[in-house]
Amino acid sequence: MKNPYVPAPVKLVRHVVETDDNLIHSFTFQFLKEEDEKAFVYRPGQFAEVCVFGKGESPFGMASSPTEPGILKFSVARVGVVTSALHEMPEGSILGVRGPLGNSYPLEEFKGKNLVIIGGGFAFTTLRSLTTYILHPDNRGDFGELTVIYGARNPGLLLYKDELAGWEKRSDINLICTIDAPADGWQKKVGFVPAVTKEVAPSSADAYAVVCGPPVMIRFTIPVLEELGFPPERIILSLENRMKCGIGMCGRCNVGNKFVCKDGPVFSKAQLNKLPPEY
Amino acid sequence: MLLLNKDQITSWLNKLIPAYQVFAPVKEGDYFCFQQIRSGEQAVLNYTNSRIPPKEILFPRSEKLFCYRCETGGVQLTEQVDESKKVVVGVRPCDAKSFLLLDKVFNGDQYVDPYYLTRRNNTVLVGLGCNQPAATCFCTSLSGGPFSAEGLDLLFVDIGDQYLVEVVTERGKELLSGMELPVAGQEAQEAARAVKESAVCSTLVDLGGLKYRLDVNFDDPIWALLAEKCLGCAACTYTCPTCHCFDIVDEAAGKEGCRIRNWDACMFPLFTLHGSGHNPRPTGKERFRQRIMHKFKYFVDNYGTIACVGCGRCILSCPVNLDIRQVIEQISQAGGDQQ
Amino acid sequence: MRELTGAIQETAERLLRDKEVELVVGFAAGSLPLRNTPCFIRRPHEAQNLVWGYGCENNLAVFLRRRPEKLAVVAKGCDSRSIVELIKENQINREKLVIIGVPCRGMIDRRKVNRLLAGKELLEAEVNDGQVRLKGRDFQETVLLEQLLHDSCLTCPHPNPVLYDILLGEPVPAKGADSRSKAGEVDWEAKAPAEKRAYLFAELSRCIRCYACRQACPMCFCEECFADCSVPEWLSRSSLNVQDNVFFQAVRVIHLAGRCVDCGACDRACPMGINLHVLTSKMTKDVQEVFGYTAGVSLEEKPPLAAPISLT
Numbered sequence: 001m002k003n004p005y006v007p008a009p010v011k012l013v014r015h016v017v018e019t020d021d022n023l024i025h026s027f028t029f030q031f032l033k034e035e036d037e038k039a040f041v042y043r044p045g046q047f048a049e050v051c052v053f054g055k056g057e058s059p060f061g062m063a064s065s066p067t068e069p070g071i072l073k074f075s076v077a078r079v080g081v082v083t084s085a086l087h088e089m090p091e092g093s094i095l096g097v098r099g100p101l102g103n104s105y106p107l108e109e110f111k112g113k114n115l116v117i118i119g120g121g122f123a124f125t126t127l128r129s130l131t132t133y134i135l136h137p138d139n140r141g142d143f144g145e146l147t148v149i150y151g152a153r154n155p156g157l158l159l160y161k162d163e164l165a166g167w168e169k170r171s172d173i174n175l176i177c178t179i180d181a182p183a184d185g186w187q188k189k190v191g192f193v194p195a196v197t198k199e200v201a202p203s204s205a206d207a208y209a210v211v212c213g214p215p216v217m218i219r220f221t222i223p224v225l226e227e228l229g230f231p232p233e234r235i236i237l238s239l240e241n242r243m244k245c246g247i248g249m250c251g252r253c254n255v256g257n258k259f260v261c262k263d264g265p266v267f268s269k270a271q272l273n274k275l276p277p278e279y
Numbered sequence: 280m281l282l283l284n285k286d287q288i289t290s291w292l293n294k295l296i297p298a299y300q301v302f303a304p305v306k307e308g309d310y311f312c313f314q315q316i317r318s319g320e321q322a323v324l325n326y327t328n329s330r331i332p333p334k335e336i337l338f339p340r341s342e343k344l345f346c347y348r349c350e351t352g353g354v355q356l357t358e359q360v361d362e363s364k365k366v367v368v369g370v371r372p373c374d375a376k377s378f379l380l381l382d383k384v385f386n387g388d389q390y391v392d393p394y395y396l397t398r399r400n401n402t403v404l405v406g407l408g409c410n411q412p413a414a415t416c417f418c419t420s421l422s423g424g425p426f427s428a429e430g431l432d433l434l435f436v437d438i439g440d441q442y443l444v445e446v447v448t449e450r451g452k453e454l455l456s457g458m459e460l461p462v463a464g465q466e467a468q469e470a471a472r473a474v475k476e477s478a479v480c481s482t483l484v485d486l487g488g489l490k491y492r493l494d495v496n497f498d499d500p501i502w503a504l505l506a507e508k509c510l511g512c513a514a515c516t517y518t519c520p521t522c523h524c525f526d527i528v529d530e531a532a533g534k535e536g537c538r539i540r541n542w543d544a545c546m547f548p549l550f551t552l553h554g555s556g557h558n559p560r561p562t563g564k565e566r567f568r569q570r571i572m573h574k575f576k577y578f579v580d581n582y583g584t585i586a587c588v589g590c591g592r593c594i595l596s597c598p599v600n601l602d603i604r605q606v607i608e609q610i611s612q613a614g615g616d617q618q
Numbered sequence: 619m620r621e622l623t624g625a626i627q628e629t630a631e632r633l634l635r636d637k638e639v640e641l642v643v644g645f646a647a648g649s650l651p652l653r654n655t656p657c658f659i660r661r662p663h664e665a666q667n668l669v670w671g672y673g674c675e676n677n678l679a680v681f682l683r684r685r686p687e688k689l690a691v692v693a694k695g696c697d698s699r700s701i702v703e704l705i706k707e708n709q710i711n712r713e714k715l716v717i718i719g720v721p722c723r724g725m726i727d728r729r730k731v732n733r734l735l736a737g738k739e740l741l742e743a744e745v746n747d748g749q750v751r752l753k754g755r756d757f758q759e760t761v762l763l764e765q766l767l768h769d770s771c772l773t774c775p776h777p778n779p780v781l782y783d784i785l786l787g788e789p790v791p792a793k794g795a796d797s798r799s800k801a802g803e804v805d806w807e808a809k810a811p812a813e814k815r816a817y818l819f820a821e822l823s824r825c826i827r828c829y830a831c832r833q834a835c836p837m838c839f840c841e842e843c844f845a846d847c848s849v850p851e852w853l854s855r856s857s858l859n860v861q862d863n864v865f866f867q868a869v870r871v872i873h874l875a876g877r878c879v880d881c882g883a884c885d886r887a888c889p890m891g892i893n894l895h896v897l898t899s900k901m902t903k904d905v906q907e908v909f910g911y912t913a914g915v916s917l918e919e920k921p922p923l924a925a926p927i928s929l930t
Contacts, residue, residue: 001393005344009354053349054531079554081848094354244527247390251524252550257580276497278559309729309891341856508656512830514889541855598830598887600648600655
């Protein structure tokens with residue numbers, strides 16, 4: 001009987017401050033045991049419970065992509081007991097990871113389709129995973145046009161700034177970064193994500209939209225997408241209810257009869273339309 | 280069917296105690312609870328039901344999942360799966376049924392909970408039929424019954440000085456090995472039949488229209504009214520044989536600690552509070568609705584059966600007498616006006 | 619009781635009909651013998667659901683904090699005292715509350731009934747002239763009401779509402795200090811420290827951390843209870859940790875010092891039958907002895923542990 005509660009030991013190999021406000025740090029882990037690494041087969045959109053021994057565990061979506069073997073990367077905001085402890089961990093620390101948990105972005109459905117990835121603030125983590133996955137030479141041919149719209153309050157709060165710079169130079173991805181208000185030295189778009197999405201107006205023809213961000217951003221982005229012709233089946237969202245067990249048993253993350261941890265966290269808008277709005 | 284004299288119970292239990300952890304109803308304060316007994320005499324079988332259901336034997340209020348010791352460059356983990364063999368004596372049929380419901384949660388298609396399931400596989404359930412169901416019992420409304428053997432390994436029927444023993448499974452039969460119990464004769468079987476016939480659940484709860492209502496009444500104003508007197512404690516959920524929500528926390532000192540699972544309840548605001556401060560179930564109304572929906576709709580959607588066995592514990596333990604039978608009735612009736 | 623029920627119904631009906639209040643909080647018939655249940659009445663004709671009885675055991679002040687609407691409440695002595703303290707703590711706006719005071723003869727402790735019946739199930743009960751007739755499937759017994767009242771009621775110094783807008787029925791005589799012996803209470807003071815500790819540990823070994831005590835208490839309204847606090851985590855979440863169960867109750871009771879009216883609502887709410895009254899009665903007695911303060915009897919008198927506020 002495999003014990004789904006026992007974490008695999010991992011080593012923190014890289015700990016960086018991701019945003020200028022010091023709220024988000026990124027953590028890169030390596031498995032201590034080869035068999036654990038082999039067993040951890042994941043897809044973009046899945047999450048794992050990261051544990052700080054002595055403090056507890058919390059669920060985070062993988063920011064790394066399966067195309068980056070040997071490591072797991074998470075970007076974590078400091079909000080509670082576990083995340084505060086995590087932010088204090090020096091490189092070389094031993095932590096635990098259990099997973100992968102949950103479903104993933106529907107990569108099979110995405111195949112051959114154009115993709116519009118829309119992210120806001122620090123919810124860009126699994127979107128980085130997805131984008132990185134698609135951009136990998138082995139996969140890029142499986143997908144159509146890739147548009148990424150990513151917004152943050154100010155330039156300092158954008159995650160993965162170096163990578164964004166790299167993506168900007170590529171021709172196989174159309175990256176649009178935006179910030180809420182003008183800032184010194186910012187040459188790119190200014191405006192909220194929903195407004196920028198409307199302005200960019202990505203075509204809904206043969207396309208899926210994947211949206212992750214703060215609730216208010218999602219609420220105003222969805223009507224824009226609907227206006228652009230995206231049907232609810234092709235608007236993909238990832239929910240963030242409070243979770244503990246990650247395996248559909250502890251009872252707290254359900255939205256109607258679905259468990260965000262086991263049946264989600266990725267749902268289409270069409271699926272969510274059938275569920276009560278308890279998220 | 281076999282016969283066991285009541286005065287043999289103690290010696291039978293004493294025979295089991297060296298080989299099994301034996302749990303039986305024991306009086307604690309004003310109420311009964313299931314406790315591990317050291318001697319057969321401790322078991323009290325002329326009881327109505329325990330305040331806390333026997334689910335706590337397989338799914339304890341609090342249990343260690345594993346313990347750890349952090350070392351330089353690594354961590355030593357010790358899983359704490361309880362593999363001891365157990366016998367629970369005096370289980371009421373409603374509670375036996377609750378284990379079948381808990382199995383659906385903890386023994387899922389995708390994931391298996393090794394803590395519950397290992398205990399479950401190593402536990403033999405000895406049932407005790409209910410000669411006199413309490414006024415708060417409504418098991419028959421949930422396809423159970425005072426003498427239902429579903430989920431049990433043995434079922435005892437009290438026929439006076441003796442128990443008529445129905446052997447339900449091989450595991451149950453093994454428990455009786457060496458006892459050389461006589462086969463129940465015509466007279467004993469007749470007595471058992473009479474006992475069963477006179478055991479009537481006086482309370483009937485009509486669940487016929489409930490699911491249809493719950494499928495459509497999420498936004499019904501009735502939830503605010505139903506939840507109004509609810510205090511938001513966990514007396515109902517912690518005394519419920521089918522409630523299974525839990526929390527996972529670490530308790531540690533220095534380099535050593537344990538990951539612990541504790542019962543938790545959908546009635547508490549912290550249960551669903553996000554790190555951001557957002558709460559998808561912000562008030563008592565949403566939390567009360569969740570409890571009812573979970574038992575009578577979501578569980579049905581996911582597992583095809585209601586997550587209530589009609590034991591009546593929540594009725595007896597609610598500090599404001601918020602009676603689930605009335606809640607069901609009110610929800611069902613609220614639909615009547617609109618149809 | 620019947621007259622009081624009628625008077626409560628009439629008063630509630632009138633208040634609702636005249637639109638003096640939007641809501642009346644009172645008691646309705648319960649689903650168990652000797653049990654009444656809190657109810658919320660918004661339409662005049664529903665006032666007929668209101669009743670008064672010996673099972674009106676909840677402290678209704680718990681439902682009155684920070685309500686937006688103008689409302690009335692049916693209040694016995696202890697409820698009214700909690701209301702007084704909640705007004706002082708700015709949890710209740712006196713202007714928006716109509717207190718329907720009801721003198722209280724005490725509430726019946728169903729645990730005492732169960733002890734008396736020793737396992738037999740109570741199906742029906744009737745209270746008449748200080749006698750309680752208990753009926754079950756194959757028994758009928760008559761017991762003195764006094765024998766079945768809650769300990770907190772037997773020693774209640776304020777059975778009559780101390781603050782009210784409307785008073786229904788005749789005031790009842792207050793219980794004297796000598797009634798304490800009648801209550802058959804655990805004699806806390808006589809215990810040696812080790813015995814006190816042993817007693818609390820034995821009682822709280824049954825605690826399941828359902829927090830019914832806290833939720834039933836009108837004065838337990840912290841936005842975040844210390845028991846739920848995670849930074850710092852003051853106590854273990856495990857109810858098998860009896861030490862921390864005791865710690866939880868000890869801190870809870872101390873936090874209620876000068877605010878608790880010893881109504882017994884926490885004790886009654888406990889599904890495990892843990893004797894919490896032993897703690898609240900000791901604490902209220904100490905507050906009386908040390909500060910000369912009785913909670914809930916005066917709107918003017920300042921609570922002894924309130925921080926002095928300088929307005930200059």
